[in-house]
Amino acid sequence: MASPRQAPVIVITGTPGTGKSTHAELLVNESPVPLKHINVGEWVKERGLYEDFDQEWQSYTVDEDRLLDELEPIVSEGGVILDWHTCEAFPERWPDLVVVLRCNHTQVWERLEKRGYPLKKIQENNEAEIMQVVLEEARSSYPPEVVVELSSETMEDLAANVARIVEWIEIWRQQHAGEP
Ligand SMILES: Nc1ncnc2c1ncn2[C@@H]1O[C@H](COP(=O)(O)OP(=O)(O)O)[C@@H](O)[C@H]1O
16 A cells, blocks of 8 residues: 555445445444545446446446546545445455445345335345355455454444444554554
């Protein structure tokens, strides 16, 4: 990394509906260091970082090269939460912490139904949660000490998870104090 990092890079990932944005928003408020929340899906749409839009699946084919090019300078500064339903595109050197949120697949189904997702997309995500696709992806892309799996089924889970990440940030800060 070219620039000194005063704050860590945290990836929050998980199947859509597991609670990534909810966690990221609360974490921004509770973090002891300033964190910028990037909802990568929204970022891709706003900046046109996609090659195509699939009507049937209602999803974008992301231009990953452009996405990574645009994120790189922000990530090098540190103090960022990358919130995305996939994480393997991010280089191994980027995240200090990868949080994989997990949720009972029935709850995922209900949350995505409320969001108005097409049935096909709900089924695909439901199956992905059952098969722990995102967790496997995170485990195969990053060192084991960086990846943490957290349950996100209740408001108590949410509060406990954010408190745990805040504690982790405090330790990260102590370990990196005085670094150039
Ligand atoms: N731990 C939780 N307990 C209860 N409801 C939650 C929890 N996490 C998320 N939700 C709810 O589930 C829905 C999807 O959450 P969201 O953060 O948008 O998921 P994602 O960003 O992973 O797609 C929202 O209505 C949110 O309020």
